[in-house]
Amino acid sequence: METALTLNHFLFVSGVLFAIGLAGVLVRRNLIVIFMCLELMLAAANLTLVAFSRFNLKEGQPDYEGHVLLFFIITVAAAEVAVGLAIIVALFRSKGTTDVTKVDTMKY
């Protein structure tokens, strides 16, 4: 079976990864794992950017503006992870847990 790779292949993989990340955010209760699933969704969106940049050629080369946007996304994601994990550590200090079902002071 030698079907050529199409844009849809990459978009589908990206979408499936995003859906898996979404399911993880919904089903997991450990805050750190929820955060990891968020990162997975972000990385899945990156694949879409690279795929579109590769399939829309500009003067025979990939559209590098997509790569530049990706560069910014990776930078912001790194900053987000640092701040988010610091918040999780602060939460753990005050509550002694990272289980989201036990952090429900605002619920009632």
Add this chain to the structure above:
Amino acid sequence: MTFLFYIFAALAIVGGIGVVVNRNPVSAAFAMILSFLGLAALFIQLDAYLVGVLQILVYAGAIMVLFIFIIMLLDVQAEEKRRFPLFSALGAGGVAVAFAALLLVVLNRNEAGAASIPPIEALEGPGTSDVHRIGELLFSQYWFPIQVVGILLLVATIGVVVLSKKELK
């Protein structure tokens, strides 16, 4: 080339499922690294060499080390079995499957998406690598965003220091 795509796509997706399914957070983190490696291979298959290497260095390297370090620091235990796992598991699985099905329908109608990979012109000589081109774009057309990102990183660093400091009396 095509079978490589399927191998690495499967690696990325299996790793992603591993993150959701593993009850132990350390196993979940390692499944995440697996998923990121597969994703980086897909980037490289799309001729995005710089981005693929960045994905490995920044995501699989720095970010996941940070995650594992925090898991160790907080001594996070595996999630205990919950009493009614069926309800939320069904809900989340339903959402994911519905999303994937929607995607399949939309992509099947997308005629532009059926195009196969167009070949890129092979260029020789200095200044033709993707690193060079991205760097040129970053420091000419996108000079302002890169300054803003620099400030953002500075603010994030200071914010993390303030957040993780012990309470002052």
